[in-house]
Amino acid sequence: MEDKEEENGKKVVTALYSALISKDFDEVQRLLAPNVEWWFHGPPNHQHLMLLLTGSSPPNNTSFVFVPQPNIVAFGPIVLVEGYxxxxxxxxxxxxxxxxxxxxxxxxxxxxxxxxxxxxSQPLSSPAVDTSGSANHRCQNVWKSQLSRHSAPGLVLAL
Known part of the structure; x- marks a missing residue:
């Protein structure tokens, strides 16, 4: 069962994409922090979201539309969305x-x-053997994008 933080995060993100699709830029501004931190990975000419949100792309430009897939996923305050x-x-x-x-x-x-x-991190099974304070680390994949092509470069992000 989803916790309240995850449910609310998904609602905020869903509202953003609805506002982007309907070109309600007042609502977009309300949902974004004024100093939103931005990271981008991909070809520079594919920065369509940044262009749209910063106003660098004319509001009547309909050449790139972000329609998210319905499977929006949240992990605490982090919300993952993909589309094509x-x-x-x-x-x-x-x-x-x-x-x-x-x-x-x-x-x-x-x-x-x-x-x-x-x-x-998991404590070592026998702390008497290793007094360095080290811990065993376990990695579990929790989400993978489905829409990128097989030849696309891959990244692993850690939560």
Missing amino acids: NKEHSISWVHIWTVTEGILTQVREYSNTSVTVARFE
Whole structure:
């Protein structure tokens, strides 16, 4: 069962994409922190979200539309969304951080396969053997993008 933070994060992100699709830029501004932190991975000419959100792309420009897949996933304050723009043959993944109902960070990946892994530290089974304070680390894949092409470069992100 989803916790309240994850449910609220997904609602905020869903509201953002609805506002982008309907060109309600007042709502977009309300949902974004004024100093949203931006990370981008992909070809520089694929920074469509940044162009749209910063106003560098004319509001009436309909050449790139972000329609998310329905399988939006959240892990605490982090919300993962992916989509595909058929007209431009671009798959995309956006990873948002939601803080108090506002989007404070976005990591944008274009034509890149993304796997999200959760790293957990576990105490060593025999602390008397190793007194260095080390811990065993376990990695579990918790999400993988589905829309990027097989030839796309892959990244693994750790939570």
